[in-house]
Amino acid sequence: MNGAGKPRPESGLELYAWIFMRVSGLALLFLALGHLLIMHLIHNVDNIDFQFVAARYATPFWRTYDLLMLWFAMIHGVNGLRIVLVDYINARGWRVLSLASLFVVGFVLLTLGSLAILTFQAPAMR
Amino acid sequence: MVKPLEYLTYRGGPGHWSWMLHRLSGIGVFLFLLIHIVDISLIGWGPKVFNQLLFLYRHPVFRVGEVGLVAAVLYHAINGVRICIIDFWPQTMAFHRKMSYAVGIIFAALFIPTAVYMLSFIIK
Amino acid sequence: MQVTLKIKRFNPDKDKEPWWGEYRIDAEPTDRLLDALNHVKWYLDGTLTYRRSCAHGVCGSDAMQINGRNQLACKVLLNSLGNNITIEPMRGYRVIKDLLVDMDAFLAKYRSVKPYLITHGPEPEKERLQSPEDREKFDDTTKCILCGACTSGCPSFWADGEYIGPAAIVNAHRFLFDSRDEGGEERMEILNTLEGVWRCRTIFNCVEACPRDINVTRAIGEVKKALLYRKV
Amino acid sequence: MVQRYDAVVVGAGGAGLMAALQLAGHGNVAVLSKLYPTRSHTGAAQGGIGAALGNLEEDHWEWHMFDTVKGSDYLADQDAVEILCREAIETVYDLEHWGLPFSRTPEGKIAQRPFGGHTKEFGKAPVRRSCYAADRTGHMILQTCYQQCIKHNVHFYNEYHVLDVLIEQGRCAGVVAFCLATGEIHTFHSKAVLFASGGCGKMFRVSSNAHSLTGDGMAVVYRRGIPLEDMEFFQFHPTGIYKMGILLSEAARGEGAILRNKLNERFMERYAPTLLDLAPRDMVSRAIYREIREGRGIDGKNYVHLDMTHLGKEVLDEKLPDITEFARTYLGVEPLTQPVPIQPTAHYAMGGIPTDVEGRVVIDEKNTPLPGLYAAGEVACVSVHGANRLGTNSLVDILVFGRRSGRHAAKFIHENDWAPLGDQADSTARDAVSQVLNSTGKERAADIRDVLQDEMMDKASVFRDAQGLTTLREKLGELRERYKRVKSEDRGKSYNTELLEVIELGCLLDLAKVLVESALARVESRGGHYREDFPKRNDADWLKHTLAYQTSKGIELRFKPVVITKFQPMERKY
Ligand SMILES: Cc1cc2nc3c(=O)[nH]c(=O)nc-3n(C[C@H](O)[C@H](O)[C@H](O)COP(=O)(O)OP(=O)(O)OC[C@H]3O[C@@H](n4cnc5c(N)ncnc54)[C@H](O)[C@@H]3O)c2cc1C
Ligand code: HEM
Ligand code: SF4
Numbered sequence A: 001m002n003g004a005g006k007p008r009p010e011s012g013l014e015l016y017a018w019i020f021m022r023v024s025g026l027a028l029l030f031l032a033l034g035h036l037l038i039m040h041l042i043h044n045v046d047n048i049d050f051q052f053v054a055a056r057y058a059t060p061f062w063r064t065y066d067l068l069m070l071w072f073a074m075i076h077g078v079n080g081l082r083i084v085l086v087d088y089i090n091a092r093g094w095r096v097l098s099l100a101s102l103f104v105v106g107f108v109l110l111t112l113g114s115l116a117i118l119t120f121q122a123p124a125m126r
Numbered sequence B: 001m002v003k004p005l006e007y008l009t010y011r012g013g014p015g016h017w018s019w020m021l022h023r024l025s026g027i028g029v030f031l032f033l034l035i036h037i038v039d040i041s042l043i044g045w046g047p048k049v050f051n052q053l054l055f056l057y058r059h060p061v062f063r064v065g066e067v068g069l070v071a072a073v074l075y076h077a078i079n080g081v082r083i084c085i086i087d088f089w090p091q092t093m094a095f096h097r098k099m100s101y102a103v104g105i106i107f108a109a110l111f112i113p114t115a116v117y118m119l120s121f122i123i124k
Numbered sequence C: 001m002q003v004t005l006k007i008k009r010f011n012p013d014k015d016k017e018p019w020w021g022e023y024r025i026d027a028e029p030t031d032r033l034l035d036a037l038n039h040v041k042w043y044l045d046g047t048l049t050y051r052r053s054c055a056h057g058v059c060g061s062d063a064m065q066i067n068g069r070n071q072l073a074c075k076v077l078l079n080s081l082g083n084n085i086t087i088e089p090m091r092g093y094r095v096i097k098d099l100l101v102d103m104d105a106f107l108a109k110y111r112s113v114k115p116y117l118i119t120h121g122p123e124p125e126k127e128r129l130q131s132p133e134d135r136e137k138f139d140d141t142t143k144c145i146l147c148g149a150c151t152s153g154c155p156s157f158w159a160d161g162e163y164i165g166p167a168a169i170v171n172a173h174r175f176l177f178d179s180r181d182e183g184g185e186e187r188m189e190i191l192n193t194l195e196g197v198w199r200c201r202t203i204f205n206c207v208e209a210c211p212r213d214i215n216v217t218r219a220i221g222e223v224k225k226a227l228l229y230r231k232v
Numbered sequence D: 001m002v003q004r005y006d007a008v009v010v011g012a013g014g015a016g017l018m019a020a021l022q023l024a025g026h027g028n029v030a031v032l033s034k035l036y037p038t039r040s041h042t043g044a045a046q047g048g049i050g051a052a053l054g055n056l057e058e059d060h061w062e063w064h065m066f067d068t069v070k071g072s073d074y075l076a077d078q079d080a081v082e083i084l085c086r087e088a089i090e091t092v093y094d095l096e097h098w099g100l101p102f103s104r105t106p107e108g109k110i111a112q113r114p115f116g117g118h119t120k121e122f123g124k125a126p127v128r129r130s131c132y133a134a135d136r137t138g139h140m141i142l143q144t145c146y147q148q149c150i151k152h153n154v155h156f157y158n159e160y161h162v163l164d165v166l167i168e169q170g171r172c173a174g175v176v177a178f179c180l181a182t183g184e185i186h187t188f189h190s191k192a193v194l195f196a197s198g199g200c201g202k203m204f205r206v207s208s209n210a211h212s213l214t215g216d217g218m219a220v221v222y223r224r225g226i227p228l229e230d231m232e233f234f235q236f237h238p239t240g241i242y243k244m245g246i247l248l249s250e251a252a253r254g255e256g257a258i259l260r261n262k263l264n265e266r267f268m269e270r271y272a273p274t275l276l277d278l279a280p281r282d283m284v285s286r287a288i289y290r291e292i293r294e295g296r297g298i299d300g301k302n303y304v305h306l307d308m309t310h311l312g313k314e315v316l317d318e319k320l321p322d323i324t325e326f327a328r329t330y331l332g333v334e335p336l337t338q339p340v341p342i343q344p345t346a347h348y349a350m351g352g353i354p355t356d357v358e359g360r361v362v363i364d365e366k367n368t369p370l371p372g373l374y375a376a377g378e379v380a381c382v383s384v385h386g387a388n389r390l391g392t393n394s395l396v397d398i399l400v401f402g403r404r405s406g407r408h409a410a411k412f413i414h415e416n417d418w419a420p421l422g423d424q425a426d427s428t429a430r431d432a433v434s435q436v437l438n439s440t441g442k443e444r445a446a447d448i449r450d451v452l453q454d455e456m457m458d459k460a461s462v463f464r465d466a467q468g469l470t471t472l473r474e475k476l477g478e479l480r481e482r483y484k485r486v487k488s489e490d491r492g493k494s495y496n497t498e499l500l501e502v503i504e505l506g507c508l509l510d511l512a513k514v515l516v517e518s519a520l521a522r523v524e525s526r527g528g529h530y531r532e533d534f535p536k537r538n539d540a541d542w543l544k545h546t547l548a549y550q551t552s553k554g555i556e557l558r559f560k561p562v563v564i565t566k567f568q569p570m571e572r573k574y
């Protein structure tokens, strides 16, 4: 070939990432906007306190809701930022470093958040 | 290569602006999410710590920030829908400019009343 | 009408940094910008350098950034540009001299998508049949003149020069959607990568820039969709 | 720097690429082009490529041949025309097999449409013969040929400007070229050289030709003592955009567009009652000039209208999208509702480097070939177009004879060795470049070119006469003197395009002179050459080709008989 670019290995990953962004985006459309509506508009931060959260987490519905939202938002956001980093950081070393930090932070916070939602015990039950 | 400021000096179409806003709002919301997870997990530390933290949230600076957050999520969400429509129905690309403007209009229609409503709490 | 051309100049033999040259000329409002550039080169400053040939928008030589936007100099009339016109080389390509840029990398990407009909088996004696409807599917993308305006206007390309770019995808589309072509798989593999179609964020600057009015983003979208239904 | 190749092709338009494809795989081949290949002017061709496929109605290559011969005003060599029309058919199928996206008929065959001068049953009525891909047929041919070259790994030297051809002991030994990027002069030592460097329409003010069409190939060869054939025949296309000269293809009239004067008359009814607006180009151009002279130009100015308003949106959008857009972009005219201002525009050089039907360059009346030197395309004169080329026949010409010459050259390089390279082979080219770079003169190339183009337009275009041509000859002498004092402000190495413009102007000046001398000598009117002082065709004295040689005493003209096989000259009426 006359000057073809560098070989480009295919993994198919980008295709799945692309689909995921759209699927999770549409899920978040309801989850995140619903969340905003409930927490920031119908109630607002003035009225929200520990008691409120405790009451809410008494039902499994809201726990599932928040868990789903957390996972979708986190993975959507991490992948989104991955795209951004890959766009602007071209030096190999910096790219690897920044992506690694993104994934670590993402993983840690996802675990933290999931634990918080799953292990939360309302004081009354204690 | 192309310097950051030059992203603004290129006279692209409405799609160019939509993309910049989508990207900025996405990054913004993501950063908020990171913080938000940390504070929410504090709930495990019991009511005292958590409630104290919520005072922070009630500070006016935070309240204005909250409006910004709603703006970012709202824009990102509506524009995200536009992107999905375009992706799955390529025929719609014939009206790509109009669609970007439509996102702007829908965003304004939803956001302005919401913002007024939310800001009214601070003044109270 | 009187126009002032503000042109970003750079001569590799002399200059370390680009500089702005200003030229005031008299011209007809219906003149092409290329005519104005020619006027400068022919009568004011012979060293001004740019590519040009056909002068009516079919050869793809003279794409440049005109008033902040990629256009062909021979396809814009002065009356649409105002009295002060800023002209720069296209961004994202290496500037060689004044408005003339290095297109080699751009063209290498074009070649990398195997832009030729791939068929197996013997050829028929006469033409291969193709219905007008099948022909219509890739009509838009046959118009490309490889001017490079789209790729150079794409923010994804500014960020990362490895992105294969809209022009190469357009030319891949031209064959992928040709009912006679049998090289689909090979081309799909090339495009199904981070530096392939997935780099495109549907920004539409390519469409705005394309002097042939090709709906570039749509072509890219059709390739994405084809990949999607092949895989899922 | 000396590089060695088996064959070198100069020019990467349709003819050059087609030849290169034949040579690919037959040794070491380089294609030199001053433009990136896809920028070549073949890409500007709009209307179509003629071939008697008979997809829509009965058609035969003999009919095509008759039309071509008649269109040429019987000056074409009929052996060559026969090859042209026969091989057109397989060439079009080859293009299709290579992927060219022709427009299609409802059954899926290659679509065809009528074109000027193409008829059925030897002149009875227009026939649909032009195979097309919307109105960008040339673009698609250029792209498709280039794509095949990519596939076959053809080796290109892009942005190399050929300055000289090397002839040693009666054989071709290579070319000398200027690399635009570095400003270096390279010698390409080669067994065979094939010129496919296109036309020279930039010697006229109003022209459909690209800025790069400056006749370099013709001039370079001519300066080495090889004659130029039939240079007095230059085609003016009837429908160029007013003032700019941008072409609105004959396809428009093929689809039914009509020419109208200030009185809104369909004036072609008076000049060609059968074919009307689809008469051959020379006739239509003359008719337009007549209308203008007799005061029937629009607003008394020198243009008339091309009326497409009755064609409807569908035809304009689907079959003529590009030219519709040209009218919108460059004139601000909406062809759906408004007529388009047009005027004849310098379009095509029927003359050029004389070759035989194998593409070999021949150097005398007896058709003696010069071993190793080939030419094809607009730069060459086989002659299949005679005194006037029919629309769609140039694309056939570049491909059919591009292919034949490529094939013959492939055979030649197998059978022959390199001609020895003289020492200082590149000295002529080097001197030419350094003379411009070191010139202390004050003349600007653009000023000289302006005079040249205006004068040529005025005195050597559609109408010519002895008085005008004689004045023009003197004028050209003056310009030649001024040219000796021409300077280049740019003295740099990298992309010194000003230097090349000066060199190109030198070519135009030489060719203009040949054109004028040949036109003065030919005291008759035939095809594109119309002498007001000799308005009749004169077969008794002038049914012959002109060969113009450069000698120390000026231009020497010799003449070569026309090959007549099937069709005896008749009066040319449409
Ligand atoms: C606007 C327009 C419309 C036309 N429409 C039709 C049509 O519908 N049907 C038809 O049959 N014909 C048409 N023609 C005529 C036809 O297109 C041309 O005659 C034909 O394309 C010429 O092809 P070519 O290969 O000989 O030269 P070109 O395509 O002109 O290519 C010349 C090549 O030579 C190279 N070159 C030139 N000088 C040098 C040098 N010094 N050193 C190195 N390289 C050099 C150039 O870079 C270029 O690659 C049209 C012409 C024009 C202008
Ligand atoms: C509310 C509904 C949401 C929708 C419909 C949505 C939709 C999308 C879509 C479709 C993309 C892909 C853009 C592209 O490929 O060009 C995207 C990118 C992105 N999203 Fe979301 N999203 C939503 C919420 C969120 C949230 C909550 C976050 C933060 C955690 C987020 C962060 C991002 C980021 C960082 C990107 C990458 C931006 C870029 O590539 O330019 N999104 N979003
Ligand atoms: S797609 Fe349009 S802008 Fe891009 S290279 Fe082709 S013609 Fe130029």
Ligand code: F3S
Pocket (backbone or CB within 6 Å): C153, C154, C155, C156, C157, C165, C166, C199, C200, C201, C202, C203, C204, C205, C206, C207, C216, C217, C220
């Ligand atoms: S501008 Fe770029 S991101 Fe895609 S839609 Fe066009 S290629």
Ligand code: FES
Pocket (backbone or CB within 6 Å): C051, C052, C053, C054, C055, C056, C057, C058, C059, C060, C061, C062, C063, C072, C073, C074, C075
């Ligand atoms: S000069 Fe050919 S596209 Fe502008």
